[in-house]
Amino acid sequence: MxxxxxxxxxxxxxxxxxxxxxxxxxxxxxxxxxxxxxxxxxxxxxxxxxxxxxxxxxxxxxxxxxxxxxxxxxxxxxxxxxxxxxxxxxxxxxxxxxxxxxxxxxxxxxxxxxxxVKLGCDTETALSAADGIAALDPGLRVGLAEPHQANEWATVMMTTFGFTTSAMTDMAASCVGKPNWRQYAVRDGDRIIAVGSIFMNGECANMFGGATLPEERGRGAQSALLTARIRAARAAGCRWLVAETEAEGPGDHNTSLHNMLRAGFEPLYERVxxxxxx
Known part of the structure; x- marks a missing residue:
């Protein structure tokens, strides 16, 4: 096997x-x-x-x-x-x-x-590791993005990554609620401060588009989004999880990479x- x-x-x-x-x-x-x-x-x-x-x-x-x-x-x-x-x-x-x-x-x-860096792990390993991930700051909550929140959700994702045109935001918003996808948001009150998606491809699920507003980082949002998406993949019957993020150069620190390592992911290979x- x-x-x-x-x-x-x-x-x-x-x-x-x-x-x-x-x-x-x-x-x-x-x-x-x-x-x-x-x-x-x-x-x-x-x-x-x-x-x-x-x-x-x-x-x-x-x-x-x-x-x-x-x-x-x-x-x-x-x-x-x-x-x-x-x-x-x-x-x-x-x-x-x-x-x-x-x-x-x-x-x-x-x-x-x-x-x-291409990362991967089996879903059960990730579920076990998720128990040790840091909790969200008080007052924040994580859950599925609702269809009526698609534009706000997409705006947080795309502007955080530097995509500011309305058509790019519309592209992202149209993905919310599509089959084989789950979109999650972390909210502070009624305001979305962080987002993340997961795409299911049969036995394998891909972490996609995790983004937190710059002023809201360090509050546990991305760790909570990882946990929510791991659970969604398990519920969908996925055997494996994969993700990719920029490789670290000398003196670099990629927070996304270290969040995923804490969540049970392991480097599979480094890809040019x-x-x-x-």
Whole structure:
């Protein structure tokens, strides 16, 4: 029996969450943002032309049950070119990289970008660890985001990450209440101060979009959101949990990473983001 999350499943679950987030928006929002997607082999590529950060121009799910071929990679790069975006990223788990990757990357003019830690654990381990997570500050409470709170919920998430256009907020708000998703909020009175989602992909669930308003950090919100989402995954019958966050460089401290380690997650691998540029 597999005791750790298979890399292919971990990567498929991650890109599945992003795909649901981007392509699940209403047609008018997708048109306003210039959103598109492409399936190439086992991989899925996304593009949001009106996202100046290029964050959502990403492809993942490579090597999950199908080899990573030059044709698949060329299709993804061609998709970015056709979508008219200046940059796109390819996320490939190190265990799944083909042996000739260095020469392939050079031929496609792919360069190394930022590094992310892929984390995972089984749901039961996370449930046990959740008991030791710090409690919320008095007066705060965590619960499911209600449909009528979708816009406030989305505004907290997107503005915290630096996405300030109304169309980007509409994209996030449209995800609230969708099948295979749960969106949670931490409230101080009637005001949402922190948010987080979980996306369920069969046996595997992906932590997605945890964000706390800058002035409200350090009050236990993200730990509480992790616990709530772990319990939701267990209730949905998920066997594994995965998450990703930026890797720490020398002298860095990534609070999100340490919150997840306390919640029972373990590093699976460190993944380079491979960048295509127009």
């Amino acid at each position: 597999t005791t750790t999350v298979p890399p292919g499943l971990a990567e498929q679950t991650e890109i599945g969450a992003y795909a649901g987030f981007v392509t699940g928006a209403p047609p008018s929002v997708r048109e306003a943002l210039g959103s598109g997607s492409l399936r190439a082999g086992s991989a899925l590529a996304l593009a949001v032309r009106e996202d100046p950060s290029c964050f959502f121009n990403r492809a993942g799910g490579f090597g999950a049950g199908a080899p990573i071929t030059a044709d698949v990679l060329e299709q993804v790069c061609g998709f970015y070119r056709d979508q008219g975006v200046p940059q796109g990223s390819l996320a490939i788990a190190p265990p799944l990289l083909p042996p000739d990757w260095a020469s392939t990357a050079a031929q496609l003019n792919l360069t190394e970008g930022s590094r992310f 983001t491979w960048l295509w540029r127009a």
